[in-house]
Amino acid sequence: MxxxxxxxxxxxxxxxxxxxxxxxxxxxxxxxxxxxxxxxxxxxxxxxxxxxxxxxxxxxxxxxxxxxxxxxxxxxxxxxxxxxxxxxxxxxxxxxxxxxxxxxxxxxxxxxxxxxxxxxxxxxxxxxxxxxxxxxxxxxxxxxxxxxxxxxxxKDYGAVEDILNLPHLKELEFIIRPPNNDDIGSTLAAVIEESLREQNADEYEEKLKAKGKKNINPNKRTRALGNVAAENGEFRAKNLEKGMKVSYNTADKPxxxxxxxxxxxxDLSVFRIVAKKIFGKISAKREEVRRITATE
Structure with a gap:
């Protein structure tokens, strides 16, 4: 066998x-x-x-x-x-x-x-x-x-989606290093670039917080931003679980x-097959992000 x-x-x-x-x-x-x-x-x-x-x-x-x-x-x-x-x-x-x-x-x-x-x-x-x-x-x-x-x-797009689907989200943090405009669409790219340029910064950060009994309900732009951070930086979150804020981070989820x-x-022929799959997945996700941010 x-x-x-x-x-x-x-x-x-x-x-x-x-x-x-x-x-x-x-x-x-x-x-x-x-x-x-x-x-x-x-x-x-x-x-x-x-x-x-x-x-x-x-x-x-x-x-x-x-x-x-x-x-x-x-x-x-x-x-x-x-x-x-x-x-x-x-x-x-x-x-x-x-x-x-x-x-x-x-x-x-x-x-x-x-x-x-x-x-x-x-x-x-x-x-x-x-x-x-x-x-x-x-x-x-x-x-x-x-x-x-x-x-x-x-980072894993699925891990991003799992975090954003948590039921009691209290904090979301996106850390994005300069992306390629072609990947994320001109609308979102303009926001990030303007913020970096105006503040002479190397990293773009965006945070969302919910207080009291409120929970964050991520919209399409926030979900797109999570995927941008997955490719160009870090995405962190905190979810309320049994009265405690539990931290999540995509850093350990490639x-x-x-x-x-x-x-x-x-080995080379198998590698090329798998590499083609991952290239295709990345390309498809970027097209999805461009489509979402173009309508936001």
Whole structure:
């Protein structure tokens, strides 16, 4: 009987500012060319190890950076390793342990990068990938060509809807970093851009609160704003439950798509199928947001 394998894909929303050329292939190519890893948590580092502009597909690699100068444990003596024992260690600086590779694909039109978060019993932290890109877009070589680029992990639209459907909503908070106007419609984009420009701010915040026995009843615009925040920032809420305000946050709920397959299919071919699904879901949600905000 053939064994089943799971492939899970998540996505990063990348936005080059309007006053720069929005060449997303060139942006990813620049980051890849720098061959610079980022420590994303503990000793784990992430780097783009390859990228094909022709295919808009590449590989994200994960590895461990060992502190060779730190203390070592000797399992035989169950004590600290001696200087003599440490002198026997000879690991070249360019070799890194715990290597794992994961595919990614770029949709330049939607400026979304889909990446494998789980495959072959190996996992790649979605927050780790977000941290890599948030760091990479601040590198001098990137900023000089593309300006202030934003990168955010896309959160689960279903989680947004679940929160907005809670029966006793008391607080809603939307934190939005500069979005791409084409994604959210000109009406909502104008409100966000004007607020940021007038106040010389980097993040747009909007809050709703209900006091006493009142509960928030989200309208279409608020629901659209929740999805905008899911792609470009954060969405938080508080719901009254048994007399206590319970907090909700989409930060820990990334948008993912999954496929179960057998080893007869190649990892790359399965990844492309799942990436296509997540690109389609994002595109459809953006069209829905544009339609809603155009009529508000």
């Amino acid at each position: 053939a064994r089943n394998f799971k492939v899970e894909v998540a996505a990063i929303n990348i936005r080059i500012p309007e006053d720069k050329k929005r060449d997303y292939e060139a942006l990813i190519e620049t980051i890849a060319r720098l061959r610079r890893g980022v420590r994303v948590y503990g000793d784990t580092h992430v780097v783009i190890s390859s990228y094909s502009r022709k295919e808009n597909t590449g590989v994200i690699s994960k590895y461990t950076e060992i502190d060779l100068d730190g203390d070592w444990f000797n399992q035989n003596s169950f004590d600290a390793a001696t200087p003599e024992q440490l002198s026997e260690i000879n690991i070249p600086n360019h070799l890194k342990p715990n290597y794992a590779s994961f595919y990614f694909s770029l949709d330049p039109k939607e400026h979304v990068l889909a990446f494998t978060s789980y495959a072959g019993a190996k996992a790649l932290s979605t927050k780790g990938v977000e941290k890599f890109f948030k760091t990479a877009v601040t590198w001098r070589e990137v900023k000089s060509e593309f300006g202030r680029v934003e990168a955010d992990l896309i 948008l993912t798509e999954m496929e179960i397959h057998t080893k007869e299919a190649s």
